[in-house]
Amino acid sequence: MAGLVHPATTTIPAEASKTAHTKAEEKTDYMNLPCPIPFEELQREALMSLKPETFEGLRFDFTKGLNQKFSLSHSASMGPTEIPSQSAETIKIPTAHYEFGANFIDPNLMLIGRVLTDGRLNARVKWDLTDNLTVKANAQLTNEPHMSHGMFNFDYKGKDYRSQFQMGNGALFGASYIQSVTPHLFLGGEVFWAGQHRKSGLGYAARYETDKMVAAGQVASTGMVALSYVQKVSEKVSLASDFMYNYITKDVTSSAGYDYILRQCRLRGKIDSNGCTTAYLEERLNMGLNFILSAEIDHRKKDYKFGFGLTVG
Amino acid sequence: MASRVSLKTKGKGGKGSKGSDEKSAAQCLKEWSTWAMKKAKVATHYGFIPLVIIIGMNSEPKPQLYQLLSPV
Numbered sequence: 001m002a003g004l005v006h007p008a009t010t011t012i013p014a015e016a017s018k019t020a021h022t023k024a025e026e027k028t029d030y031m032n033l034p035c036p037i038p039f040e041e042l043q044r045e046a047l048m049s050l051k052p053e054t055f056e057g058l059r060f061d062f063t064k065g066l067n068q069k070f071s072l073s074h075s076a077s078m079g080p081t082e083i084p085s086q087s088a089e090t091i092k093i094p095t096a097h098y099e100f101g102a103n104f105i106d107p108n109l110m111l112i113g114r115v116l117t118d119g120r121l122n123a124r125v126k127w128d129l130t131d132n133l134t135v136k137a138n139a140q141l142t143n144e145p146h147m148s149h150g151m152f153n154f155d156y157k158g159k160d161y162r163s164q165f166q167m168g169n170g171a172l173f174g175a176s177y178i179q180s181v182t183p184h185l186f187l188g189g190e191v192f193w194a195g196q197h198r199k200s201g202l203g204y205a206a207r208y209e210t211d212k213m214v215a216a217g218q219v220a221s222t223g224m225v226a227l228s229y230v231q232k233v234s235e236k237v238s239l240a241s242d243f244m245y246n247y248i249t250k251d252v253t254s255s256a257g258y259d260y261i262l263r264q265c266r267l268r269g270k271i272d273s274n275g276c277t278t279a280y281l282e283e284r285l286n287m288g289l290n291f292i293l294s295a296e297i298d299h300r301k302k303d304y305k306f307g308f309g310l311t312v313g
Numbered sequence: 314m315a316s317r318v319s320l321k322t323k324g325k326g327g328k329g330s331k332g333s334d335e336k337s338a339a340q341c342l343k344e345w346s347t348w349a350m351k352k353a354k355v356a357t358h359y360g361f362i363p364l365v366i367i368i369g370m371n372s373e374p375k376p377q378l379y380q381l382l383s384p385v
Contacts, residue, residue, distance in 0.1 A: 064384070066376035070369030102365040104372070113362045123361045141358045148354060169350075 033160040033180035039188050040164075042178070042205050043216045046228035049240040049259035052268045052280035054294040056080055059309030071313075073101035073114075079307065090303050119143045132157045171195025184210055190220075223248030236261055240270075275300035288313050 037044070057079015065071040077099075080092035101114040110126040125137040134157070139150040151168040166174040172195065178188030186207045193200040203220035217227045223246045230240040241256040257270025257278075269279040281293040294307040370376060 062384075064380075066369065066380050067372060067374050069372050070376065072366075072381070100362070102362050102369065104365050104369045106372070111361075111365045111368065113365050115362055119358075121358050121361060123357065139357060141354060150354075 028183055030182075033183060035157060035160055036162055036178045036180050036186040036188070036207075038155070038162055038164070039176040039178045039190060039205065042186075042188070042207050042218065043226065043228045045214045045230040045238070046216065046240045046242050049230060049238055049268060050228075050242050050255055050257045050270050052278070052294070054278055054280060054296045054305065055307040055309070056294075056296075056305040057307050059292065059307060061309070061311040061313075063311075063313035065313065069104055069106050071103050071105075073099075073103065073313075075099040075101065075114075077309075088301070090301060166192075170197075178205070184208055274298070282311075 055077065057077060059075070059077045059079075061073065061075045063071055063073040076097070078096040079094065081095045083091050083093055085091045097116055097118075099114050099116050101112070103113075104111040108128045110124070112124040114122040116122075119142065121139070121141040123137070123139045123141070125135075127135045129135060134153075134155040136153040136155065137151065138153075139148070141148045141150075149169055151166060151172070154165045156163050160180040161178065163177045164175065166172070166176075168174075172192070174190060174192035176188060176190035178186055180186050186209075188205045188207075190203045190205070191201070199222075201221045203218060203222075203224075205216070205218040207214065207216040209215070212232050214230045215228070217225075219225050225243075225245040225247060227243045228240065229242075230238055232238050238259040238261075239257070240259065242254065244253045245251070252273070254273040255270050257268065260267040265281060265283040267279070267281050269277070271277045276296065276298045278296045279294075283291045283293075285291050290311040292307075292309040292311060294305075294309075296303075296305040298304070366381070370378075370381070
C-alpha cells in the first residue's frame with residue numbers, strides 16, 4: 001500500500017491534503033476537509049488564463065527592493081487611453097502616466113500604495129490579526145469629490161469554511177460564505193446591499209476541482225450567471241473557457257483561451273464571442289528582466305490595441 | 314442658532330431634515346461620522362504612502378536613506 005501522507009500538521013495546504021485524500025482509496029474523511037479558497041477567488045484560474053491585463057502603448061515598470069519586505073516601484077506608461085463616448089466609435093486620447101508605488105510585504109501585514117501624477121491613490125492593506133482573522137482594506141482616492149471608493153473586508157477562516165464581511169462607502173455591505181462539502185466540491189453564497197442605489201442581491205457559487213480541472217459557476221440575483229472551466233492539459237498548458245450570461249439583459253459572452261507556462265515565457269491567448277481576440281506574452285529575458293507584448297483586436301468595434309513593455313525587478 | 318442649524322443642513326444636502334431646530338442623536342452621529350470620514354480620507358490620501366515608507370524604512374534590515382532615491 002502506498003504510504004499515506006501523515007496529516008499531523010495543522011496547516012496543510014489544500015493541495016497536499018487533496019492528494020492525501022485521493023491516495024486514500026476513496027475513503028473521504030468528512031471531518032478533515034480542506035479549507036476552501038476565498039469566495040472572490042472562486043474563478044481565479046479562469047480569470048488568470050482568460051483575462052490578462054492587456055494594455056496599449058508603452059509600459060515600463062521598475063521595482064526596486066530595499067530589503068526583503070520593502071520595495072518601491074516606478075511605473076511609466078504612455079499610450080492612447082479610451083474615453084467613453086456616446087457614439088459607436090471609440091475615441092482615444094494619448095496620455096502619459098507616472099505611478100509611484102511603495103510595498104511593504106510581511107507575513108502578517110501587507111501594505112501596497114500606488115499614487116499617480118494626477119493625485120489618484122490606490123491603497124491596499126491586508127492585516128492578519130490572528131491565524132484565522134484577516135482584515136483587508138482597499139481604497140481608490142481621488143481629488144475629485146464623490147469619486148473616491150473604499151472597502152473594508154473582515155475574513156474569518158474556519159477549518160473547512162471561510163466567511164467574509166464587507167463594508168464599503170456609499171453604504172455598501174456584503175457578506176459571503178464558502179464551505180467545503182467534499183474534498184473536491186466547494187459551495188458558497190453571498191449577499192450584498194448597496195444603500196446608495198437601494199439595491200440588494202443574493203448569489204450562489206459552486207466550484208469543483210481536481211488535479212486536472214477546475215469547474216466553477218456563479219449565479220447572482222443581479223442577473224449574472226458565470227460559468228468557467230479550466231483543464232490542465234499538461235504541466236505547461238492549460239485550456240480555459242468561460243460563459244457569462246445575464247438573464248435580465250439577455251447578454252451573452254463566451255470565451256475560450258489557452259495559457260502556456262513555459263520556462264522562459266508565459267503566453268496567454270483567448271478568443272471571444274464578441275469578436276475580440278487577445279494575446280499576452282511575458283518573456284523572461286534575464287533574471288528580473290521581463291519583456292511584455294500585449295495585443296487585443298476587436299473585430300466588431302474595429303479597435304486594435306497593441307502594447308509593449310519592459311518590467312525590471 | 315437658527316442660521317447655524319440651517320448651514321449644517323445645507324452642508325448635508327438636507328437629507329432627513331424636517332426644517333426644525335432639533336437635532337436628533339442619529340443626525341448628530343451622522344454629521345460627526347461624515348466629518349470624520351472626510352478627515353480620514355484626506356489623511357489617507359496624503360499619509361498612506363509616507364506611512365508605508367516609514368514602516369518599510371524601520372523594518373529589519375534597515376535600509377539606508379540614499380537607497381530610497383538612487384536607481385541602483
